[in-house]
Amino acid sequence: MAFNRIQEYIGTSDATAGTLLIPQLIMPTLISAVEKTLLPREMASVVWGPTQIQGSSFSINLESPDSIRITQVGEGAEIPMDNLDFTSITYTPIKFGIAIRITREMMEDSQFPLFNLNIAAAGTKFGENETSLILTAFNGANTTITGGAAATIANITAATLAVRNQSYKSTDLVMGDEFLSDLQNIDTFVEADKAGNTEMMQRGFVGTIYAMTCARFDTNAAPSTTYAKYAYVFDRSQAYGIAIKRDLTVENFDMPTYDMSGAVLTQRIDVKLHRSKAICKITTT
16 A cells, blocks of 8 residues: 555656655756858958948949940041049948846856857847848849749849849849748759759759859848848849948956946948849849
């Protein structure tokens, strides 16, 4: 009878915490949040660093395409005069920042290096913000290809044509998640005999389409969820630039009267579209 009584107490269906059950253990293990897929800086035509920027803003000059022309001249006739035209773009780096404050008790009682984890998480958000600025600049594209409910090969070829018609090269294709999903449903990019290789089976997607480097951006890093339906074809040597007056900076501080420690993370950055005709936007519904 005594043996049956113990069996009943240690059964989870009858016993309650604090009797004969083993107490719950919280493991000192932290699984970090997933890192989002962002647009790399090497896609920009130029990146200016802090040492190159004097003052709060600066302007760059752009040569206007086809602003100088050669004309046929008759014998003894006056030769027409022509000169290059130029335009300018002004960069004004904007300040972005976040302040982290943590009490000493939180750091003493935490299972993890709470202060360092907060700084690392904030740092990744600055990367997401940079991708958001790039995508906002992309919306200044000169041409927009309006697709239907799903992206098609015809949409991509039309976008590359729009870029090439302006004498630019279609070097890159970046896309949101829904646009990528549409392409993955197109058998041309899935079946090896049509794609011409087995890259789909190895990587999950064809890495190049029409010689363009394909890249996905995380929708949660975009300015809004509608960007999941967008894609952009552009010439990376001409499309946009990034100006960094102050790269990501971390400054620690103490607040003794509040018994707190903290850090301030700041960055001054601007993204500008250089040539709107060097990029084409594709939208789906």
